[in-house]
Amino acid sequence: MSFARPSRVQLLSGLLLGAGAMHFAAPKPYDKIVPHALPGSPRTWTYVSGVAEIGVGAAIAMPRTRRLGGLLAALLFIAVLPANVQMAADWTRNEKMPLWLRIGSYLRLPLQIPLITSALKVRREA
Structure with missing residues (x-):
């Protein structure tokens, strides 16, 4: 039995x-990486970003809204970058955090680039 490879849109x-x-x-875990400079409760930001991700994911899944969804996904990936930087900084300072996780938190930052370019390709191809 063979399975079709998922498309960029599906992924x-x-x-x-x-x-x-x-x-x-x-x-x-999401509460912990909310940048300290943001006002209000980290949990509120966690829920807001969760709603944004679900909304953008749904927009990409629907052909009628895929073009807009691709753009919003690219913007969302840019918007969450400070949280990823915050996580890397916090994990680096935490001596109890395993070394491989501390290193991985920084290695993960450049992964935003292919996510952004993928989102823009979805927008272009819609």
């Missing part, structure tokens, strides 16, 4: 829908 939509759902299923 990106699935990533966003899954990540967005995790903001509600297990919010504590």
Whole structure:
């Protein structure tokens, strides 16, 4: 039996829908990476970003809204970069954090680039 390879649209939509759902299923790790400079409760930002990810993932999944969804996904990936930087900084200072996670938190930062370019390709191809 062979399976078809998922498309860029399916991968990106699935990533966003899954990540967005995790903001509600297990919010504590997301609360911890909310940049300290943001006003208000970290949990509010966790939920807001979860709703944004679910909304953008759904927009990409729907042909009628895919073009807009691709643009919004690119903007969302840019918007969450400070949280990823915050996580890397916090994990680096945490001596209890395993070294491989501290290193991985920085290695993960450049992954935003292919996510952004993928989102823009989805927009272009819609």
